[in-house]
Amino acid sequence: MTQDELKQAVARAAVDYIHPKLDSDSIVGVGTGSTANYFIDYLAEIKGSFDGTVASSEASAERLKSHGIPVYDLNAIDNMVVYVDGADETNPALELIKGGGAALTREKIVAAVADEFVCIADGSKWVDTLGAFPLPVEVIPMARSHVARELVKLGGDPVYREGVVTDNGNVILDVHNMAITNSKQMEKDINQIVGVVTNGLFAARAADVLLIGRESGVETVTA
Template sequence: MPADALKQAVARAAVDYIAPKLDRHDIVGVGTGSTAGFFIDYLAQIKGHFDGTVASSEATATRLQSHGIPVYDLNSVDDVVVYVDGADETNPRLELIKGGGAALTREKIIAAVAREFICIADAGKWVDCLGSFPLPVEVIPMARSHVARELVKLGGDPVYRQGCETDNGNVILDVHNMRITDPRALETAINQITGVVTNGLFAHRPADLLLLGTEAGVEQIAAE
């Protein structure tokens, strides 16, 4: 099955999963990336069932608004009932690597606020051990070289993502060649480097539910 078909299947499944839980006062958090894009398109079909959304990127906000779905500043809402987003990798504990689309900081903020975090991904994102996908780290621009040196000390091979500026005005270092056996410890260690905004490990706040698109259909996998 083509990758886009799997992404569409999990996006549809996510809307079907959240629709019965929503009421007209609810706020839905929406992620960034190609799978999240399909989710937005299906979410538009039930836009009268909830109040509005918070978006993890400017691109997501634009796509939501193009469907007539209200987008609020996170500071103006009291509660996010559910957050739906994709991932670059997930392990069986639903710890994730995210940030291929450079929206990791806003994604992590919304995930922290949300009552429920649903990850939607195709089977190619499922791994036993995180790290094959380079780990994105968002960095204050003037700290880029310092942070890179510190990431080398942690065993990684950081590469500056050329031509990428995040919605927050920062830069991305992609850390290659790391086998991440303790995601929570590494997430903490990287975030303690001066100049790091955050990194793309979602281990302290993993997903609550994974909707995984496979050739046999969409599997629901709860966090261990």
């Protein structure tokens, strides 16, 4: 199977996984990226089974709306039954690196609200130690150089992602060459740097369930 076929398989599996959990009042959180896009397309097939969605990016919101799926502001909802999103890396504890698509802050907010966080990924995203994929950090623009210096002190090699502005109007530093052995502490340490909005480590709020696409089929992994 190609990587795209694996992404499609886990996206389909995610719809099958969440469908029994939904009712007419349910709100589904929807992430951002290529795998999430497949999920949105398949979710449209059961759009009569739930009330609507909250999207983690403007791009996902537009794709949902194009399918006739209602999209709500997060402030307008009281409860979210599930959040489904991809990842750039996942370890066996289901701690993640996210943010390759620059939507990490909104993704982290939506994940914090959801009762259950379902991660969908192809097998290439599975690692023993996070950090081979550069860790995205969303930064207030005026603090970019200061934050970069502080990230160097933490052992990383930050690179400004040129030409990228987040949906929140901020910039991204991608931190290379970090083997992240204590994900929760690293997430906390980076977030404490003045000028950081948040970073792409999802360790304090890791995934609850991982649907991972492999050549042998889609595996369900729980932490």
